[in-house]
Amino acid sequence: MTQFNKLTLASTDALPNVIVSELSHWGLMTATGEQRLSYLQGQLTCDLVGLEDQQTTWGGHCDPKGKLWSTFQVAKKGSSFYFIMRKDALAVTLPELKKYAVFSKVELTDASAFCNLYGIAGEQAEQWLNKTFAITLGEEAVTHLPNGFVMRLIGETPRFLVLLQKSDASLQQISQHLAEAATDDGSFWDALDILAAAPIVSAAMSSVQIPQAFNLQAYDGVSFTKGCYTGQETVARAKYRGTNKRAMAILSGVTASEVNSGDSIELQLGENWRSSGKVNLSYRYSDGVQLISSVLPNNLETDSVFKITDNESTLAFMPLPYSLVEVD
Known part of the structure; x- marks a missing residue:
């Protein structure tokens, strides 16, 4: 089994052409059920209506005062939504979402134990992914695989999130060309998130600030037209009255x-x-x-x-x- 150790770089070093980060501190929440869309629309900052299988969006989950519990990126396949977020955020947001889910036909599940998440970065990241998974990535934000998907991220440095079902076959697949990449235990992925000013909420900052304070709107993670959701009044006031x-x-x-x-x-x-x-x-x-x-x-x-x-x-x-x- 490949050992993912901390990638040691100085601030003046050039990035390796390909970095493969094991994102063990990230997790997955799934949402299924016939009322999944209507329920989530009333809980989250993003607009999920019309989200296609090849698309992704950032979003957030607020408390009633409009303070962010968590942020995430969401993808869709068929009748299921897949929310990728840090595990410390998942531990906060899932119980809060489940409080009211009992009144709707929706199933919210922490599926982190059933998948592995990897971050792929660098100028040759796309070529490495094409070779590893025998695919040709296009312009789509999400490319589905038989055992997961590849998500293209926004930013100056080419970056991709890879979600794979946890299995020996998936591990063998991700490992076959690791010799051609620098490996990382996930800590350097945090550096890339910081440099991208990604709107990630750490556990220490949960339920402290509104979405605009984390620049979530700059990643199109806040809809001001979709209607009501938990915390929406505070978020809208910050935009239209300039209170942030x-x-x-x-x-x-x-x-x-x-x-x-x-x-x-x-x-x-x-x-x-x-x-x-x-x-x-x-x-x-x-x-x-x-x-x-x-x-x-x-x-x-x-x-x-x-x-x-x-x-x-x-x-x-x-x-x-x-x-x-x-x-x-």
Whole structure:
């Protein structure tokens, strides 16, 4: 069996042509049943009506106050929806969704134990996938396989999510060309998510901020036209009245030690420091440079200086890979 160890890279290193990450910290929730669509439409931020088998969308699940419990990417095949999210998010969101599912003909299941998830990244990632699965990936966001699917992700670095049914045959399939790739235990996938400013909610940030604070709208994960869902009133007010004052940001800099999700971030104001947010996701390169995603005030100067509380550090903004200017 292939051992997926931490990929060791310095912040100045070029990315390998192909990286295969074992995403053991990610999971799968499935939704089936004749009322699955109507039920989910009333619970989630995204619009699932019209979603085709070759499409995917980001989405979120809010509490009644409009604060995000979790975010996910969803795919569809036939009469089933497949929600891919981090396992810590799944542990929060599934019980909340099940509370009201008893009144509808819908079955929500944690199917993580029945599948393996992999992240494939790099300039040669698509070619590696074509060779590994004997397919030709097109422009479709989702390509279905006999034992799973390949999902094309948004971002500057070519990235794909691969979901496979858990079996010896699937393991053999993903392993056959691993010698031609750099392997990773999933920690570097977090770095790529940070650099993509993906709207992922860590466990430490669950039920803390609204979807726009995680830039979920920039990934088309919030529908403002589909009608009511849990937390919708707060989310709509933030858009139409401009009440949201925070946004997902990327920070980078040298830290004395490892930074963890939930650590406090302070903003320099002259000779003083003020608490400004919490670490959402983090990744530390081998040369001590730390990547961080965090929800911060959206009116800060681009040359602002930050530090991690009780961790000698100097952090600065990195540019987002997308615009937060909304086009009506």
